[in-house]
Amino acid sequence: MKTKVALTGNEAVAQAMKQINPDVVAAYPITPQTEIVQIFSSFVANGEVDTEFVAVESEHSAMSAAIGAAAGGARAMTATSSQGLALMFEVVYIAASMRLPIVFPVVNRALSGPINIHCDHSDAMGLRDSGVIQLFSENAQEAYDNMIQAVRIAEHPDVRLPVMVNMDGFITSHAMDVLEVLDDETVKNFVGTYVPDDYLLDAQNPISMGNFDMYDFYFEHKRQQVEAMKAAKEVIKEVGKEFAKISGREYGLIESYKLDDADVAVVVLNSAAGTAKGVADELRAKGIKAGVLKPRVYRPFPQEEIREALKAVKAVAVMDRAETFSTCGGPMFADIRNTLYDLKNDIKVVNYVYGLGGRDLRLEHVQQVFEDLENIRKTGRVDETVKYLGLRE
Amino acid sequence: MTQYGPLNRNLGSGTRTKAVRSDMKWHELTRAGNIYEPGNANSYETGDWRSIRPVWNKERCIHCLFCWRYCPDASVIAKDGKFETFDYKHCKGCGICAKVCPVNAIDMVSEDEIEKVKEANKDEN
């Protein structure tokens, strides 16, 4: 049974967590994630879940306790944002290397400094190489759906990796939206029971975890992580198909929007993808063949799918809501450009850094991007590879 | 309840083997560097760290087991509540056992000396 409800992104994620009913949640509040922790605490207080909620004293301890819990054999979760994720940085790598299927929503917010509480993706991008799976969500519906699928992806025997479910701070987390939620039983059946194979609380089979790995073995264990990430691509698609059966909504690694015959396209994550789709529709009405590519999965990086989706496009704009300070553009720009290199078909790829610290992305900004792309397509000339959108210049 | 459908590409998961060898390939090693054999450090010998060794004097020993209690390397082996032997495979020769012995029933002897005695015996044979 599916029900249409109006929820904020935070409420939707908390709702998913309630239905998943994890064994342990360890979390610490931070704007704009705080509501998730608050709402979930009330579920615990009211006996609506039978989760052990550990109200830790920091995000570092949140992930550390989640690691301990997952290593103990529990289905464990945490949730964070921005500085909290930055404080977790060290232990996120450890969670991935220990192959613990911890699911954690990240409500994307700009990193200090200067301090700012609003959306950008600098927090998530800082951990793109940590070995966790990163899912991105355009709206509350996707955040909800991603949370439920994340459990299955993380716990798959071929994967066993943490999954970070991203959604935009305030834009998604605090805005009320209409979405369809599944009934408890359906979610319960879909996520199934977590059966750990290696865990500390197996009295018959004591195990040592988190061991000291020197130059003689460390490299090999890193290689195993790569393989798990490769397997994750297949698993994510498989889980997405199965999720379609219970929800009617199918998910893959990317979402291609009107790309089949597109001349120009933007690549963009999370909520801005919705805005970009709207603009593409307008342009289509005017006869411009515009399309949008929204990576749903950023790590592992869906290189083949993206190459396939963009191979016939003439000019592509990658929109990054984060800086790398490499002076060569944003993080996703590097990945997408790298992906298209092998096509050897002279696709022009440019970068727009936008929305840092919650700077609003307006329709006219995206219109400007498509306009630039049209010019590039017509002239074959790129004047500036990296541009800043909506910046006072 | 959902059954997981493994993709039969268990490569990324590593194995749960107990016997890890240095010639194993990356996908043969245990996942995440987990160790499935509790206490297998026992098969790693630290006895060659030792330059002096404790030697037990049976006549003097009163089996108080202070040596057992204070050995950092679990290398004093007690049996039925009595001193049984030293585990020379792991004893690092720290000399704590000899020092805590209230009746001087443990001598610390240089490995060089032991070597010489061994050789002398060999010559006789």
Next chain:
Amino acid sequence: MATLKELSKVEERFVGGHRLCAGCGHGITVRMILNAAEGSNVVVGCATGCLEVASTIYPYTAWKCSFIHNAFENAGATVSGVEAAYRALKKKGKVKEDFKFIAFGGDGGTYDIGLQSLSGAMERGHNIVYVCLDNEAYMNTGIQRSSATPIGADTTTSPAGKVIPGKQQPRKDLTAIMAAHNIPYVAQTAINNWQDVHKKAKKALEVEGPAFINVLSPCPRGWRYNTPDIVEITKLAVETRFWPLFEVENGKWKLNYKPKKYVPIEEFLKPQGRFRHLFKPGNEHLIKAIQEEVDSRWLALLERCGETPELPPR
């Protein structure tokens, strides 16, 4: 009190083949603590440090029980996570057996970088025993000062130089800080008195809720004394009242050992290379200052324990 005869029959759960230094205090302490946990299923968590790097070098583990290492500063949080998992899975019938949880950290991982995580774990009331293996400096990285390093000690980051004679600050009283958490059991002990360590470990493992034990666990390399002398040196720490043995049970402070006579602090300092510079002519005032600090702390402790605040007879 069990005898060594009996205790020696308990299965060894920290086996030989670990790569701690010859004569390391941690090997002794860990064996004593696990010995006291006889018969129970145990999960050990360990902060990064000498014990951790030396006991689980892949593919070898010295632990005959489940073991987890996460990072340096988070042993408290990590083990509280395992304990939370235990409560959750026990409740659901997924784990049938009973378990005890022990976290080990050095003074670096406990007094300093891991204090927040430890404090959180204790305050939240997890049923875990946290054991600090206090060797009074960061030995794993090569003898740098910690907040457990005593005043005057020569370490690589508080070197005894021409103008500054070693560490300038007195040690932090972590045991008292832990007592201030009002948890069921807090104790300070030292390995020279194995009965004391054993008793306290037993109590800590038996209480419902968090327990903390601070064990003086000497490092022959960092303290620079002759390796075989570990028991003697630890005994001097206790006899000079540098490291008093006490416990705080449900808020009640109790002194566990009162030296019969006044042993001056020099007796503890002298055999150790890290204090050698204090004995150079002209540095008498430093030793005097250390003695004064030891005495005043001792008197304050006696008062807390409800004893007459007086120094032992000279």
Next chain:
Amino acid sequence: MAKVLEIRWHARGGQGAKTAALMLAESVAEMGKYVQGFPEYGPERMGAPIQAFNRISDEPIYIHSNVVNPDIVIVLDPTLIGKANIIDGVPEDGIYIINTTKAPSEVREMLGIKGGRIYTVDANQISLETIGRPIPNTPMMGAFIRATGVIPFDEFMARMREQLAKKFKSKPEVIEGNLKAIERAHQEVKGE
């Protein structure tokens, strides 16, 4: 690439192999040669068999990999013979310099090798008599120079004196003791 002389030290953690490798490097560098000196950073603790390495060349050294085929092997601890992998990767004409009371022929038998040149010196006894403690690392440098002749001994001693003076400013007896130890080892080392 110019010939690079590679040295491997075998010792136990805490015996000063790292210090010796670094001091040798510093002294040789001051004599105008190009050098490297580095220990193996393992988890092993005091007492465990460890290794340290040197490279010496007349031209700049660019490689930064471990030494696997040493021309010269120096063993600081006599009890390591037959235990640590002393002969691993050493070429036929390799040189072994070993702190032991034994004669080179005895050591040859213990190592089970036919080729190579073996030198022995009782550096423990020498350091006991000169420095007052069994610290074999400095005397082994004297034995090394005698056995290999890669650097002029007198000049090395001058550099060493400077270095020791820096290290033990307040302990002239330690400086003299160490120099004496190097000198004696240089004289007393025995070849086959």
